[in-house]
Amino acid sequence: MAQEEGSATRVPREPDCAEPELRNRVAEFVRERVMPREPVLDAGGPAAAAALRELQAAAKEAGLWALPLPGELGGQGLDLARYARLAEAEGASDHGPAALGSAPLLDATMLWRHGGERVRALYPRRLTVGELRACYAMTDPETPGTDPYLTSTRAVEEPDGSWTLSGRKWFTSHAAEADLVTVLARTDGRPGDRTGLSLLVVPTSSPGFRVVRELPVLGAAGQWEIEFDRVHVPADHLLGARGRALAIAAERLQLGRTLRCLRWLGQAQRAFDLMCARVNSRTGSRGPLGSHQLVQSHVFESLLVLRSTRPLVHEAVAAINAGRDAHVEVGLAKVAAARMLQQVTDAAIQIHGAAGLGPDTPLPALYRSGRTARILDGPDELHITSVARRVLGGRST
Numbered sequence: 304m305a306q307e308e309g310s311a312t313r314v315p316r317e318p319d320c321a322e323p324e325l326r327n328r329v330a331e332f333v334r335e336r337v338m339p340r341e342p343v344l345d346a347g348g349p350a351a352a353a354a355l356r357e358l359q360a361a362a363k364e365a366g367l368w369a370l371p372l373p374g375e376l377g378g379q380g381l382d383l384a385r386y387a388r389l390a391e392a393e394g395a396s397d398h399g400p401a402a403l404g405s406a407p408l409l410d411a412t413m414l415w416r417h418g419g420e421r422v423r424a425l426y427p428r429r430l431t432v433g434e435l436r437a438c439y440a441m442t443d444p445e446t447p448g449t450d451p452y453l454t455s456t457r458a459v460e461e462p463d464g465s466w467t468l469s470g471r472k473w474f475t476s477h478a479a480e481a482d483l484v485t486v487l488a489r490t491d492g493r494p495g496d497r498t499g500l501s502l503l504v505v506p507t508s509s510p511g512f513r514v515v516r517e518l519p520v521l522g523a524a525g526q527w528e529i530e531f532d533r534v535h536v537p538a539d540h541l542l543g544a545r546g547r548a549l550a551i552a553a554e555r556l557q558l559g560r561t562l563r564c565l566r567w568l569g570q571a572q573r574a575f576d577l578m579c580a581r582v583n584s585r586t587g588s589r590g591p592l593g594s595h596q597l598v599q600s601h602v603f604e605s606l607l608v609l610r611s612t613r614p615l616v617h618e619a620v621a622a623i624n625a626g627r628d629a630h631v632e633v634g635l636a637k638v639a640a641a642r643m644l645q646q647v648t649d650a651a652i653q654i655h656g657a658a659g660l661g662p663d664t665p666l667p668a669l670y671r672s673g674r675t676a677r678i679l680d681g682p683d684e685l686h687i688t689s690v691a692r693r694v695l696g697g698r699s700t
Contacts, residue, residue: 322385325370330392332367333399341665344398347524352480358402359433369404369431376411376431378404383558383624387565387617394566395573397672409559410437410485414504417543417551422504426483438481440472440529441552448474449685451487451549452497456531458488464538466490468503468531471515478527479514481507486531487548502542502551509534521671557633560680561623564616564640567676568609571647574669575605578651592654601650612636612643634690638683645673 336358337344343354362368371386372378381389386405393399400406407430414437415427429435442448443455456470468488478484484505491499505512511534518526543551582602585592592598619636622629648670652659659666677683 390565391569394569435482437483466536468534473528500548504540567644574648574651634686641676
């Protein structure tokens with residue numbers, strides 16, 4: 304089994320619902336252009352920004368830019384079902400979505416669907432073409448991200464209809480480079496009330512906006528704590544209806560979690576391929592590495608969890624694409640994909656030995672992604688209880 308899979312390193316997959324040629328082009332771009340630049344991109348700073356701009360220009364030239372973004376915003380308009388297989392290939396690198404222009408999908412579509420006339424005119428198209436970068440700030444410091452009702456960041460309505468926003472958010476991805484941040488704030492009531500939460504769109508150039516500090520996640524950059532000190536927000540930068548933030552957030556989260564799952568599949572496949580390559584190339588005093596049963600067990604278990612998880616993720620894709628309630632499908636996919644990424648990467652590190660812990664492979668970064676996956680967009684426990692309650696609530700006693 305190990306020898307058969309390892310000989311090609313790429314395991315057979317179910318038939319693609321996206322064009323195979325396009326998928327191959329995306330995979331090649333990520334493999335040949337993005338992955339070699341990962342050390343620079345991971346380091347952050349001006350060099351990383353310059354490298355990302357070069358990759359984005361190359362993606363546009365190759366016709367691979369903004370594949371899932373709506374055509375009316377300047378994207379290529381692939382629906383979720385067609386984009387899903389591409390997302391696996393694109394997500395094999397954490398930097399693939401940004402390099403290929405699909406990273407703004409959640410922000411651009413959220414602003415386009417729920418923004419007023421001015422917001423729609425100012426931001427979604429510029430996000431799609433790469434002129435602007437956006438981030439999403441939901442969780443207050445020391446407040447459970449699973450309980451948004453405890454949000455204390457507050458926006459006070461002024462007599463002219465504008466807002467004055469004060470508070471802090473943390474673990475906000477890419478906030479230091481963002482031109483725009485969508486903020487969950489309390490516009491009515493007190494922390495703990497189950498109503499009164501709204502979303503406000505805030506340019507980061509606004510007086511009173513401040514980046515407080517970086518929050519490395521297991522040593523990796525990209526997360527930030529930010530502050531709003533009486534920031535003025537125009538009346539027409541309220542997103543959706545006042546007090547309706549959580550309905551918009553739920554829509555965003557279902558799609559966002561599913562996209563993460565697709566990208567985690569791509570990263571786990573990458574770790575699996577590295578493991579198989581190591582098994583086939585390594586020989587010790589006791590013979591080829593692939594001849595050891597415990598090594599074969601790692602390969603088998605990793606392949607099993609990859610093959611078992613992919614259908615769950617694509618069930619979530621199908622439910623969302625069809626416009627159905629996908630809470631159960633997304634919850635199952637999110638927990639399974641997070642566990643799968645951690646398991647497969649852990650096995651790949653074990654097969655590599657000390658080399659799997661060092662800087663010569665992407666495995667440490669992939670393992671970090673796997674561990675954080677079990678907390679990002681809701682911890683495992685949240686999805687487990689939510690799915691179980693929905694399933695049990697649909698059954699008669």
